[in-house]
Amino acid sequence: MNRFRTILMGLALLLAASPLSSQTTHDKITVAFPPVDPTAEVLYAYDLGMFDKAGIDVTLQPLGNGGLISAGVAGGSIDIGVGNVINIETAHKKGVPLTIIAPGAFNLDSEPSNVLIVAKTSTLRTAKDLNGKIIATNPLRGIGEVLTSAWMDKNGGDSSTVKYIEVPFPDAEGVVVQGRADATLSVEPFITLAKADTRVFANTFDALGDGYLITAYFASTPWAQAHPALVARFATVIRAAGAWANANPAKSAEILAKYGKLDPAMVKQTIRARYASTLTPAQLQPTIDAAAHYKIFDGAFPAQELIFSPK
Numbered sequence: 025m026n027r028f029r030t031i032l033m034g035l036a037l038l039l040a041a042s043p044l045s046s047q048t049t050h051d052k053i054t055v056a057f058p059p060v061d062p063t064a065e066v067l068y069a070y071d072l073g074m075f076d077k078a079g080i081d082v083t084l085q086p087l088g089n090g091g092l093i094s095a096g097v098a099g100g101s102i103d104i105g106v107g108n109v110i111n112i113e114t115a116h117k118k119g120v121p122l123t124i125i126a127p128g129a130f131n132l133d134s135e136p137s138n139v140l141i142v143a144k145t146s147t148l149r150t151a152k153d154l155n156g157k158i159i160a161t162n163p164l165r166g167i168g169e170v171l172t173s174a175w176m177d178k179n180g181g182d183s184s185t186v187k188y189i190e191v192p193f194p195d196a197e198g199v200v201v202q203g204r205a206d207a208t209l210s211v212e213p214f215i216t217l218a219k220a221d222t223r224v225f226a227n228t229f230d231a232l233g234d235g236y237l238i239t240a241y242f243a244s245t246p247w248a249q250a251h252p253a254l255v256a257r258f259a260t261v262i263r264a265a266g267a268w269a270n271a272n273p274a275k276s277a278e279i280l281a282k283y284g285k286l287d288p289a290m291v292k293q294t295i296r297a298r299y300a301s302t303l304t305p306a307q308l309q310p311t312i313d314a315a316a317h318y319k320i321f322d323g324a325f326p327a328q329e330l331i332f333s334p335k
Contacts, residue, residue: 050081051254053103056093059086060193061137061212062129062239062297063106064280069265071279078257088192090163097122097244104258106241108167109308110315116330117321121245123332126259127266127300128239130307136227137212137295138238140172143200144223148207151181151226160191160199160208167238168209168228170314175228183318197222212294213286236310237300243332252334259303266299303331 057063066084069075075082085102087093090111096102098120106128115122129137140159142148148157154176161168173183191199196210197218207225210218229238241262248255269276273296281288300307305327316324 050076050079051251051257052081052083053254053258054083054085054101055104055106056085056087056096056102057106058088058090058093058193059284060214061280061294064276064297065128065262065265065269065299066106067283068269068276068279069261071283072265072268074261074265078261080254080257080261088194090166094120094122094242097242100244100247103247104241104243106239108163109237109240109311110165110167110170110320111163112240112242113308113312113315113330114165114321117323117325122242122330123245123248124240124242124303124308124330125248125255125332126241126262127237127303127307128241128262129297130235130237130300131229131232132298133227133230133234135295135298136229137215137297138168138171138227138229139210139215140175140207140225140228141196141200141210141215141218141222142207142225143203144221146200146206146223146225148225151176151179153181154207155182155185157206158187158189158204160189160196160205162190162193162209164188164190165320167311170311170318170320171231172209172228173318174231174314175226178231179226212296213280213284213291216290216294232310232314235307237303237307238297240303240308245332248332249335255332255334263301267301269296270299305331 055066057066090107093105093107094115097105169188176183193211193214196208196214199205199208201221277291278288281291308327312327313324
């Protein structure tokens, strides 16, 4: 059993064993999230009882596949999901009625928690060295692929020559150590877990600068329009959990370690995700424009179209 399945099973068992509330007056919702730091605000809010105080009875569903989360939200089996913004933007461009209701993690170049790694034995050093190589990311045609391509082209490489393959983040170490890919995008805590065998090649997310959103919380537009007060309460909790995590990295590391079955001391050594307190079009437009440039979807659109606005 690999580490990814172990983390998912550990999360599921812990979440099932510690329901937030048994009060029938609470609004019940299901929230799906990838079990990584940039989407961990829901874990902090859950563990600290923030949802309970807001009158929300949350069932958390850890899912490592962003496509399954989007499909579940669109199909109604999941009320709210969180994932990388380009997946949400792509679904919107395809006509899937999704709307962003709260911010997640944002990019901070000085504290990158999403980086491209290579095996320690790799001879790759520059963006040009990546030409013609195999790069792993998760998911395909998501934010990792777009930002890696943008970084390569900005720094003297040619992203059109790269072959991208999809590999779950917990398998990032293995895919480069075993030689199945030349480089791979990784996130914390897996960057730190893989330090013995890998090295950071580049902070490719700096291609678009600071401040843009990496992840966001979303719902189907019809569901959000039918539950505007609940959406507002949920967004308030997420912002509060993000602010708490930003101010308390050591304590949030303990929560992340508990649910992920990880060593707390190791998690405290990681570069932690930073969470946004606002949700504005300016935080989304850079990734929309970049995704359109790299033909993830056909043509950019105003970011305001994606942000929830109750009727």
